[in-house]
Amino acid sequence: MILKAGALALVLTGCGVSTPSADRIDLAPPPAALLEPCGRPVPVPETADTTGEQERLWGRDRLELVACGDEKAALAAWAQGVVGVLVDETT
Structure with a gap:
């Protein structure tokens, strides 16, 4: 019974999702203009x-709206x- 429980524990831990180490992920922050x-x-x-x-004035607003949409995209x-x-x- 203990052997089965140990084997089950090994199988279940292999199926878990691993989380990446913070020192392995090098993400630059988004450009400030986009924020x-x-x-x-x-x-x-x-x-x-x-x-x-x-x-x-309406045209200026429309151009700024398009530019902002591009930044958010x-x-x-x-x-x-x-x-x-x-x-x-993680995969």
Whole structure:
């Protein structure tokens, strides 16, 4: 009975997930620019009485929104890379 319990313990420990050692994982932090919050929309001032001025401000907001989306996509890619490294280290 003790022999069976010992054999079972050896088998079960072999099936466990190993955790990577902190000294084996070398992850650079994400670029600081990717952690910056997105810019707020530009308020349309009272002096923007022309449609052209309003369109210019709207266009600026749209460009900044696209740039921020690109930065957040890059941050997501970095995070997926981190997960990939951790998964590779534990298998």
